[in-house]
Amino acid sequence: MPARRSNTSRLRLHHLLVAPFASLLLVFFGVPLALVVVVSFFDLDQFDIIPTFVLTNYVELFGSSLTYTLYANTIKYAVIVWAITLVIGFTVSYFLVFHVRPFLLQLALFLLCTVPFWTSNVIRMISWIPFLGRNGIFNQSLIALGIVDQPLEFLLFSDFAVVIAYVHLFSLFMIAPIFNSMARIDPAVIEAAVDAGAGRFRVIREIVVPLSKTGIAMGSIFVVALVMGDFFVVKIMSGGQSASVVLAMSNETAVLQYPPAAASAVVLLLVVTAMVVGILRIVDVRRELAG
């Protein structure tokens, strides 16, 4: 009996400990999210929101060919950036975890990758402008080396610039979780495989990749969600020649068109959720992260 009572009080303690966390998220994430859903069914008269129930916002959204163009464009960015960051994330983590000794050097090099992440995204993004511009460092170097005669025009204000900036801003979100997973692989497992005659690539395929899958899944979720939710990189780096779903949404909110913006937000959220759930179905992140 006493054991049982201590068990329930322990349980109550855990609820007490998680209560501030859960309530803050409920108030500032749960309620606002519900409101966005509600407002997406409201009507709009000039600039006033009319609390009613209409499907106009959704009908207009799905009736516009622009919506499909925006989604195709945003998903294209997400897939390209996901593939590039996955290669970078896996390679960098693999190098750090399995090739760098001692541990302190490994940690120092990992921190070297992390530091830019703790600085302003906007500043890191605009730092590509003097680099990629028509008279930028990259073009000047190419001309000085005699590789090209004319400055390359596609470097800045293009899809290329957008993808470069995304990879620059978001690759750490892939590196950190994969590094965390790989660092927890027991070296004895790999030793055993090598002793049993497995080659380098077989070890990677059959041990490192499966044991890093939580990290790969987390990183993929982050990168896909960040690209799908971006509006500022695409606005600045494409020079206005390209757009994303959220950029269109932000233009609507700027002129206080809240109900159509909310409808667009709901659809985007469903799309992102579907992508995330797809990844989570492959890997049970919850079980592997929180034990």
Added chain:
Amino acid sequence: MLRPGSRRRPWTFYGLAAFFTLYVLFLYGPMSAIFILSFQGPTGGLTFPMNGVSLHWFSALFGQQRTGDFAGSFTRSIVLAVIVLAITVVVSVMAGLAFRRRFLGSTLVFYMAIFSLIIPGLLLGLGVGLMFQFLGIKPSWYSSALGAQLTWTLPFGLLIMFAVFSRFNPAYEEAARDLGARYWQTLWNVVLPILLPGIIAVALFGFTLSYDEFPRTLIPIGSRNTLPLEIWAMTTNVTSPALYALGTLTTAISFVAIAIALTSIALIQRRRTRRGTRADAGD
């Protein structure tokens, strides 16, 4: 694969090391270019070459006409970041402790945290803005913007706590309990001191993520901007190196925060090793 016994580095080491070096250059190269360009002479432009070296663009920042309310937005950003840091540390450490056992609703809270992290920032901001509009409360940086930022920093704090606890050895805790320590005594005297470096990491995340946050803050900020929002406004209408000067300044602040956090973690670790050795010697 580097094996403890092997002397020669495998060929893959050099390939991977080259890849890593290129990646680091990719990370830091463009950033260092704008730090250099922020010291342009008064007639200098947005790209190389440098037209002399000066602090002209830094002093231009403090003149009102060019950048709006720079000093005010800077102060607000710092104060807000400190508030976010404090709340994030306390709340996410508590939540991290709770998540060491499965409890009723733990899966629900976990997924709420994950979705709060990955929801497009502007969308979350829209929701928070709507909530304040319906409640009839004027949005401001210390209420609605603070709440919007917490939906970003708290889940991050929790994920770091997961990583910290996955490396935590519960034997120390069990030893304390076996010696008769109560739950809170064990927590305060054993668990939290061991976790301190991880907690400092949570604090660093709380501070920097808030200090640089802008998609979530954009809509619910109210009438007074934080620094990242000033920078965002500048990217679309300022075409002088003043923008780079602001970038250099704000990055310097981030570097100071990183340096403070990493130095204190290193000091704690070193003190720990020293004490550890002394204890061993005393045996």
